[in-house]
Amino acid sequence: MSEGRLIGVGIGPGDPELLTVKAVRVLQAAPVVAFFAKAGRRGNARKIVDPWLTSTTEIHFADPAYRAALVAFYEESAERIARHLRDGRDVALLSEGDPLFYGSFMHLFMRLKSRFATSIVPGVTGMCGAWGAAGMPMAWGDDVLVVAPGALPLADLVERLGRADGAVIMKIGRHLAKVREALRICDMLSRAIYVERATMENEIILPLVEKRDDSAPYFSMVLVPGEGRRP
């Protein structure tokens, strides 16, 4: 009996129609579908693929609340997947956006890729979903695009954004006031767009200067469009 394959499946930014044709095919063929979700919740990833799944075995990994527990959590999650793979069952592991771009998938992939066959189904990233929903061209000609997490310290954000033509600041959460300040220093604030839940219900898109408060979920982002060469 041959072993199963671990398949990292990018499921896109949120709209179930933004899965690729390949992602839908792979999910519908996989005997086991695995995903991360907060404890006690079904989770956003599982919800996004709901229209495409019929009956499969599901493995739900409940993210631990504390960073200190992450290593043990990923080890245990990897072993639960390994058991299915050893028994010959392919496992499709859901990844919001693209699997290899800031995804939890990567932590299981690194633990399993030397032991089992793996493949990746790339997905539409959250940032592509966001600038598409905003109808905002992001990078032109020779523009340099910088993607930076909002958690960086102010000085570091300013240094990175100072060398950018266009920018995406991801994972805003409690960092919005600092992100505004970095953009102001880099003279990018006036063209920055705030985006929350792009391509999903209750999508929010507005110029950052029009956003009145500094409250933002973890999965929100700020986009600064490039302005490069435009024939």
Place this chain on the structure above:
Amino acid sequence: MSEGRLIGVGIGPGDPELLTVKAVRVLQAAPVVAFFAKAGRRGNARKIVDPWLTSTTEIHFADPAYRAALVAFYEESAERIARHLRDGRDVALLSEGDPLFYGSFMHLFMRLKSRFATSIVPGVTGMCGAWGAAGMPMAWGDDVLVVAPGALPLADLVERLGRADGAVIMKIGRHLAKVREALRICDMLSRAIYVERATMENEIILPLVEKRDDSAPYFSMVLVPGEGRRP
């Protein structure tokens, strides 16, 4: 009679199965499909969507050979599309990768968006296709990812890459020797991966240090994975 809508449709990195479900639906419903291609050729974009198209009206824009002709070319292309829109026909304009990320689509979008209804179907970018095919996690935790075109001067490349944790150098073409030098200076050369035609037939993926020559097509890229926080 109402006017048509211009729809920018991202068709992904090359594998026809990497179109989104939404892109396929939109293409199959659009009475007019428009795309760019070199003069005398059918073009890569048209080829990628071939499995999904039945009978539609097609508009083929032959890219001019010289930059000086680009403005007139885009003006004329926009007017050809505008004629269909005024007559009430939706036009789906194909865009390799994602429509708003270094795409020719944007030049027509900017000329038409104030006059007609528009929408965007985001796509899997060429770079996601490339790192997925390479099986290479690109950005972790607080990594900053820099996307830079290979055409930048050496000093500029070095300055931008010097502030990057992970990097994508796009549109390599005749710039490969310079890109190697920039990566060497930034101490990124040993982990750089060269990728050509990812997700398509004749895909090439190899460590850049193992690539013996400096010949590369325009649509090749170099990936430098981030190495950030990994629990």
